[in-house]
Amino acid sequence: MESPIFTPASELRSLIRDKELSAVEVTEAVLARLEEVNPLLNAVVAVRAEGALADARAADAKPPEEHGPLHGIPFTVKDANEAADLPVAYGSLPFTGYRPGFDSEVVARLRRAGGILIGSTNMPEFGLRITTENRAFPATRNPWNTAYGPAGSSGGAAAAVAAGIAPLALAADGAGSGRAPASACGIVGLKPTRGRTPWAPATQEQWAGYVVNGQMARTVRDAALMLDATAGPVAGEPYGLPGPSGSFLAACDRPPERLRVAYTATPPHGTVVPEVREIFERAVSVFADLGAETVEASPDLGGLLDPLLTVIAANVAAMVRGVPRERLSELEPTTLDVALHGERLGAADYSSAVAAAQSRAAGIIRFWTRFDVLLTPTLTVLPPPLGTAPAGQGFTERWREYADWLAFAYPFNITGQPAISLPAGRAARNLPVGVQLVGAPGAEARLLGLAAAFERARPWADEPPRLG
Numbered sequence: 447m448e449s450p451i452f453t454p455a456s457e458l459r460s461l462i463r464d465k466e467l468s469a470v471e472v473t474e475a476v477l478a479r480l481e482e483v484n485p486l487l488n489a490v491v492a493v494r495a496e497g498a499l500a501d502a503r504a505a506d507a508k509p510p511e512e513h514g515p516l517h518g519i520p521f522t523v524k525d526a527n528e529a530a531d532l533p534v535a536y537g538s539l540p541f542t543g544y545r546p547g548f549d550s551e552v553v554a555r556l557r558r559a560g561g562i563l564i565g566s567t568n569m570p571e572f573g574l575r576i577t578t579e580n581r582a583f584p585a586t587r588n589p590w591n592t593a594y595g596p597a598g599s600s601g602g603a604a605a606a607v608a609a610g611i612a613p614l615a616l617a618a619d620g621a622g623s624g625r626a627p628a629s630a631c632g633i634v635g636l637k638p639t640r641g642r643t644p645w646a647p648a649t650q651e652q653w654a655g656y657v658v659n660g661q662m663a664r665t666v667r668d669a670a671l672m673l674d675a676t677a678g679p680v681a682g683e684p685y686g687l688p689g690p691s692g693s694f695l696a697a698c699d700r701p702p703e704r705l706r707v708a709y710t711a712t713p714p715h716g717t718v719v720p721e722v723r724e725i726f727e728r729a730v731s732v733f734a735d736l737g738a739e740t741v742e743a744s745p746d747l748g749g750l751l752d753p754l755l756t757v758i759a760a761n762v763a764a765m766v767r768g769v770p771r772e773r774l775s776e777l778e779p780t781t782l783d784v785a786l787h788g789e790r791l792g793a794a795d796y797s798s799a800v801a802a803a804q805s806r807a808a809g810i811i812r813f814w815t816r817f818d819v820l821l822t823p824t825l826t827v828l829p830p831p832l833g834t835a836p837a838g839q840g841f842t843e844r845w846r847e848y849a850d851w852l853a854f855a856y857p858f859n860i861t862g863q864p865a866i867s868l869p870a871g872r873a874a875r876n877l878p879v880g881v882q883l884v885g886a887p888g889a890e891a892r893l894l895g896l897a898a899a900f901e902r903a904r905p906w907a908d909e910p911p912r913l914g
Contacts, residue, residue, distance in 0.1 A: 450471070452664070455614055469562065470506055477498065483589075486592060487586060488586045489611060490611060491566055491567065494532055501557075502518065516675050518562060519560065520563075520612040521612055522612045532563070538781075548648075573599035575835060577598050577601070579598075586601045590829075590911040592913060593875075594630075595834075597631075603662050604635065607662050616662075620658075622824075629878065630825065630829035630880075636669045640655055642673075642677050643658065644659070651684055661676070667695060674690075674694050697890075697894050702737065707733050708813070710744035710820070713747075718823055721873040721874065722828065725873065729821070736900065745810045759788035762785050787842070818885070819896060820883070822884070825852070826852075836848055865884045866894070867882050868882075
């Protein structure tokens with residue numbers, strides 16, 4: 447058969463179960479693909495080739511009754527998620543070579559489900575850029591047009607999935623930093639409800655709970671399959687939700703409900719470029735054709751940016767305190783700028799910001815008592831040319847420009863709601879554009895069901911990028 451590198455994980459699972467493919471064959475194929483395209487893309491920064499092949503051989507030796515839901519399926523992890531047998535650098539030069547010696551809970555769950563860990567993917571230092579560039583590793587390129595970047599901060603994860611390096615990727619989404627690169631690379635990026643997937647054990651939260659471990663895949667069903675393997679509480683975590691009542695994958699196969707879908711292309715700040723707006727408007731008509739009641743409406747998403755910047759700066763200042771003094775000069779100047787801003791904040795500043803964000807979030811969530819789903823563009827702009835990013839002189843100026851790109855994304859990190867970015871088309875220069883669906887807290891199943899219906903109406907996974 448043809449190489450399985452672009453075969454969806456849900457189909458690979460069946461092929462392996464039916465012995466039409468082995469886990470070793472699949473792992474060998476993705477490792478060969480990695481060797482072929484990663485020197486150009488710089489998506490993967492650490493590889494465990496021998497370990498992955500050993501895991502695949504062990505998987506093939508297991509009897510069927512011991513197969514997990516991801517049996518034999520390769521996956522990558524972002525360079526922010528600890529794995530026992532990989533280094534983790536958090537995209538930062540001072541941390542290169544650090545080996546934690548343990549699996550984060552989500553990595554352990556993926557492995558227990560039968561997944562084969564291939565390697566870790568690139569990110570900007572501490573996730574503090576909208577582009578995937580850092581001092582530690584070469585910049586990541588977009589598989590659809592390698593003169594452009596994949597956005598960030600989970601840009602390596604998105605580029606790896608889009609390029610066929612692995613069908614699944616564990617990402618992290620703190621201000622849209624999972625959905626933005628999913629949009630830029632033409633794949634599916636899911637940010638679950640806060641507390642759905644844990645951060646344990648190294649930390650129990652990131653950025654006051656705004657950062658969530660998310661799922662990246664080429665299809666909605668694959669993202670749901672990955673969520674099934676990673677969802678569930680950990681004793682003692684601050685935001686843990688009860689375990690899901692049913693399979694998220696099964697939700698993708700149910701006939702779509704007749705839903706009230708609000709839509710907007712008017713961001714709380716910044717503007718949507720014409721190419722993105724045009725593709726978004728075409729997507730709105732698809733949801734209407736699916737039987738949804740589409741209404742142009744939006745909650746007021748204003749008032750969240752200043753609290754977000756305070757939370758980011760304070761948390762970065764705390765993280766930088768853990769860098770040895772003799773290695774502080776290895777941090778990027780922009781990172782130090784954020785940390786210095788955070789050091790100037792007081793406890794009252796931080797507490798006020800968190801309280802203000804919680805109050806605004808409560809008002810926003812009430813919008814979902816009138817509508818089932820909100821539909822927006824994912825990014826307000828097209829993927830950026832390689833080596834370019836908002837260039838404000840200071841932390842606040844720079845991040846206000848970032849936030850204009852992410853104006854539809856970061857509010858839902860603060861509200862904690864589930865959101866998913868879906869491929870909606872490509873603009874000039876072959877650049878992907880995504881749309882975002884946002885659901886009520888805990889409503890991933892409804893969101894995935896509608897997303898899967900959109901994918902069936904406008905399939906995208908059969909056309910992989912031609913690298914160039």
